[in-house]
Amino acid sequence: MLNSNIPSGPIEQKWTKHKFESKLINPANKRKYKIIVVGSGLAGGSAASTLAELGYQVSCFCYQDSPRRAHSIAAQGGINAAKNYRNDGDSVQRLFYDTVKGGDFRSREANVYRLAEVSNAIIDQATAQGVPFAREYGGLLDNRSFGGAQVSRTFYARGQTGQQLLIGVYQSLAKEISRGGVTMHSRTEMLDLVTVDGHAKGIVVRDMVTGEISSHAADAVILATGGYGNAFFLSTNAMGCNVMAAFRAHKRGACFANPCYTQIHPTCIPVSGEYQSKLTLMSESLRNDGRIWVPKNAADCGKKPSDIPEEDRDYYLERKYPAFGNLAPRDIASRAAKEACDDGRGIGPSGLGVYLDFRDPIARLGEDTIRARYGNLFQMYEKITGENPYTSPMRIYPAVHYTMGGLWVDYNLMSNLPGLHVLGEANFSDHGANRLGASALMQGLADGYFVIPATIAPYLASQTPGSVTTDAPEFKKVEEEVRERVGQLIDITGSRTVDSFHRELGHLLWDKCGMARDKAGLKEALKLIPKIREQFWKDVRIPGSGNNVNAELEKAGRVADFLEFAELLCHDAHDREESCGGHFRSEHQFTDKSPEVKAGKTQPGEAKRNDEKFSYVAAWEFKGVGKKPKLHKEALKYEAVKQAIRSYA
């Protein structure tokens, strides 16, 4: 069922060879094809504008009031590329290797190599668009370091790299909208996917202002709808981020791959109360200079940090991972923070926090240099917490941030449903079990600017353009189902709010399927999720009608899907009897007794993979609500790199 379509040949020739061997569509014929793009972030926006430049007729949809506001905008730290402008030994090969290793040897080699290969063109493209990357006095581009790498390959625009890259994408999209190449539908939410003879041929959407439900047909559909981090209720995602588009596609036959690979980001502002609606990330770039520590002795946790002398501080990342220090990858840094807090050495009112301290770099470089590097991040921290990070260390704690899992795609970024293509965070393909910092922006733009424009042609060439219209009975049927579902939600008129269900689900997932998981906990979650779902469909309250702006109705549709998706997430976490990257099963970790620990290759408490049994992509096929999905395996073959114990020591 799953054919990854990885081209044959040496890894460094696969992409060039594949492009040469793929069918092309001549410019006059491109105009006849319609393509739907759902999502207007870095992946969706760049795909929409580039496909329109090529001549295709593109319709782009987003739930925000403007495509410029997609959540890619919130990315702070930077974007990786193998330019080697620093002459520090970087190369496509090294970026490829770091990414595969960072993903704990659970990603698809060929996709990752292609990602590294096109990374440089992204920087060229963005710069030509006027993206104001940081520069040195000589006028050339500056770089900084990010987690999981020993070279400086990250390009950045202060603490708002995501916004600047997205403005570049949005401006390019605006250019195509004004030229007539892209029809933009903002404040419009995709509620379902329509398949005709097993091919994805359109979507059903709701206008979020008028409530009108309508169908849109095309020759191919692209989903670039982001990740599912909001399943956990609290995350660094925007409030509107949701899994609906991807999950609807899943219910229509698209396999969902590796949902258990969820990234918990180590440096977020800790939770302060039950009313909290979201968590705020403090960029990984802060770990270039900031030093992470907790008190050596639990008894010191209540003291002011300035009263704790140097010898009583445990700079645990520097101690455990001397080669990478504070720039250890995210999954490792997060688990180390959890370990310190579980050990009773967490700081702050809740005991769930560690310090990120700039005392030493300020003493070494001066406050002005630190302000120039991180000024807006320090300001953001101060606005939220009311504390001044120049004089006292930041308090941080891990939070759900990014999801490596997503809809299964082949090398062409097409799912197992012909015609359905999936880009960016919404697919599963490039980051394995853990994503390195500054690689999400890279992947989104690689997929949209450089991969899909080449890889969508082979599918389109096999289709007669305009062969399916919204007159097809399949559209009427799905539209009817969507209307019924909206009506059903409104008619429940129960007693509980949508948020109360979302919060309940989120707490459960964080407890049982969060930073650490075990069999018993996952079994329990699988028992409890259907109960919450049942309660939701009996007792949720949505006031008002479907014919107006109705925020509760929008949220309810999304939460209803999270309530089904959560089970899939737990099934995958339950079945993957190993630890790798963002998926940490407490039963599977190295201990003092492990031969690898005795041989000095790793340390107790590190994630223990099982390459023999689990070197595969777990792609799940939907089998009905409440039923266990069917597992399909795509074996991962490593030809260019050797699977090894992931060491950052």
Place this chain on the structure above:
Amino acid sequence: MANLNLTLKVWRQLNADDHGRIETYEAKNIPNEASFLEMLDIVNERILVDGGEPIHFDHDCREGICGMCSLTINGIPHGKDKGVTVCQLHMRSFKDGDTIWIEPFRSRVFPILRDLMVDRTAFDRIIEAGGYIDIRTGAAQDANNLPVEKDKAEAAFEAAACIGCAACVAACKNSSAMLFVSAKAAHLNYLPQGAPEKQKRTLAMVRQMDAEGFGNCTNQYECEAVCPKEISADNIAKLNRDYVISSAKEAVG
């Protein structure tokens, strides 16, 4: 951690055709640490439990970068704190017993969609008119082939920090969009990459701004005072300069 008891005076309006009105809500026991939007979440949760319809407002990232949130608080877009969006405003900025007036970003160019939500698509149309550099994907040269002086790159960044929230328009008695348009134009006009289309861009953006019905700038800089990204009104002077030069060039041909 003290809790606050507040009185809210909130603009309610079902849709663009409805006559809006101010309604009063008691917001009791609000945690000091909550953000302004979390305070509204709490109030909405209680309205919902009591069988009412929640107060609608735009919001998304809740970390001050997406530009979606758009509330006028006690007459000031994004509230009285400097350099923040509403989502970054925290309740510790208020006192127990305060009465807080919450209204949408008002401008005749921004129709109200519901309650505190407005339609800001006029901003998109201004960008579509010319707020971009016209290059095709794939056509770019190596990024370091074109050095950019650091001060110019910094000035472009300062302008590009605009999040398109439209507080500038809401703060202006003339509903002028000059701070937004000037920031968007300056971002590209400062850079060598933006030079070839500078004249065309400047004229097209200003003309679209006028066509949308935004008012004129009378240099009072309320816009600069409320801008959550502290975009400088110097950009307006730059836009005026660029516009005069572009118009003259256009006239001469």
